[in-house]
Amino acid sequence: MVATQFTRDITPAGVEPELELQFQLPDPDDEDISEHEFQKQIETAWLVCDRFDLQTDIWRGRILRTVRDREKRSSDGRGTGFLNWLKDREISKSQAYSLIELADSADTLIEGGMLEPEDVNQFSKRAFVETAKSAPEVQQMVSDAAHRGDRITRREVRQLSDEWVAMSSDLLPDELKEKAANNTIPTRYVAPFVRELEKLPPAHQTFLQEEVAENPDVDTLKQVTAEARYLAKYISAAAQVQTLDQNAIDLESALEEALRVGCLNSTADLVNNAAQLEQLMAKLYTTWKRLNNLSERVYLDSGASTPHLRSLLNSLGSLSGNILELQLGDPEGNSFSRTIRLQILPELEG
Incomplete structure (x- = not known):
């Protein structure tokens, strides 16, 4: 079949499809x-x-x-x-x-x-x-x-x-392209390397190409592919972190040092998490502002005749004030428990 x-695009009711x-x-x-x-x-x-x-x-x-x-x-x-x-x-x-x-x-x-x-x-x-x-x-x-x-x-x-x-990319060193052609190195290892390399600036491409050309084997290729992936992650995330821009950090030198001491993986994750945290902070602030506006609207629309609604507003007060409070874990304290408090400072008058 x-x-x-x-x-x-449709079968009318009562008609066999x-x-x-x-x-x-x-x-x-x-x-x-x-x-x-x-x-x-x-x-x-x-x-x-x-x-x-x-x-x-x-x-x-x-x-x-x-x-x-x-x-x-x-x-x-x-x-x-x-x-x-x-x-x-x-x-x-x-x-x-x-x-x-x-x-x-x-x-x-x-x-x-x-x-x-x-x-x-x-x-x-x-x-x-x-x-x-x-x-x-x-x-x-x-x-x-x-x-x-x-x-x-x-x-x-x-x-x-x-x-x-593997056969068409200009980014592959000749040594690696030759081994891919005779299937000494399977193309399933070569293609990810090329795709990660395409995300990088030429200077970083050259460094990794030389590393693979020197040792054109599967283990080196897998290792360098991972390095290229973390390099791309570092470069992409660093461009998004406002804190780094404000402090005028030499990102390229920091990257070279991370490569030299062998902590590129952790450094890339560090910068990526910093970017995510900034995005979460921005989302937190806009959500908090929206919550405040809605709380004020409900408060003005309610009154003495809506005690349960007022009780709802009072319960949400720990999230709508300048200090946000949240209990993590077991509230009775029998297992892991922690209170998280975040303070949103008032805006400075210009």
């Missing part, structure tokens, strides 16, 4: 069926569901895209009509745009002549998404395989993508 392309999934699954307690035959029947059913799921989601994405574009044209331009449409159907915004992205990818591959509509049936859903994210050259190789009737899985797409990266 193969899931066909939908010709309608055009397409219905029906399986005769093997009895798990049947001792007469061999394990090989059992797995074969299960795999067949699973593949049909996978193909059906992919085509359903592509069409859902097309429907969502149509609704979104219509709402953009007829509403205030801020997309509120589309968001309300999603809310009525209990679809999250992220889920909707993920489906729209899938539909866009399908249309791009098909309209660009990369894929024939019937070739979509050769993909699992995850393999199709992985193909859409790949380089055009990888898309072409995967499309050719699908057109030949090969079953396309996510693993095969990633393998082709890794091979293409």
Whole structure:
């Protein structure tokens, strides 16, 4: 059974659906069926569901895209009509745009002549998404395989993508590229190194390239890939931390020292956590301000006739004042317990 392309987006009430999934699954307690035959029947059913799921989601994405574009044209331009449409159907915004992205990818591959509509049936859903994210050259190789009737899985797409990266990247030292070509070093180790290297400035790329060229083996490659990952994390996070900018820290020299003493991992995590803490502080302040405004509004709208509402406001006083207080752990103190107090200072008058 193969899931066909939908010709309608909805089946009217009282009308039998055009397409219905029906399986005769093997009895798990049947001792007469061999394990090989059992797995074969299960795999067949699973593949049909996978193909059906992919085509359903592509069409859902097309429907969502149509609704979104219509709402953009007829509403205030801020997309509120589309968001309300999603809310009525209990679809999250992220889920909707993920489906729209899938539909866009399908249309791009098909309209660009990369894929024939019937070739979509050769993909699992995850393999199709992985193909859409790949380089055009990888898309072409995967499309050719699908057109030949090969079953396309996510693993095969990633393998082709890794091979293409390993063979085409200008960032690889010749020593490493040669070993990748003769499969002395598997491409699954080479591709992550290239992808991490692409995130770094040229100066740091050169340092890591030289390290790999000197010892072109799997262990060195894995170690340097990890270093590249932490370097990228450090550089990205350091640019976001306002505290570091204010103190005029020499970030590059600090990075060189972390590399020299072997604590790059911890230093990258340190700076990354600092960036996260600043973001949390900003979110805390805006939430606290909103809580204060809402508390004041409820207080003004209530009175002596609403004692329970006033009791609610009093209970929330530990969060709406200048000193925020929260009890962590066991309030009875029988196990771990700690009181957290944070003070928000009044704004200084200019």
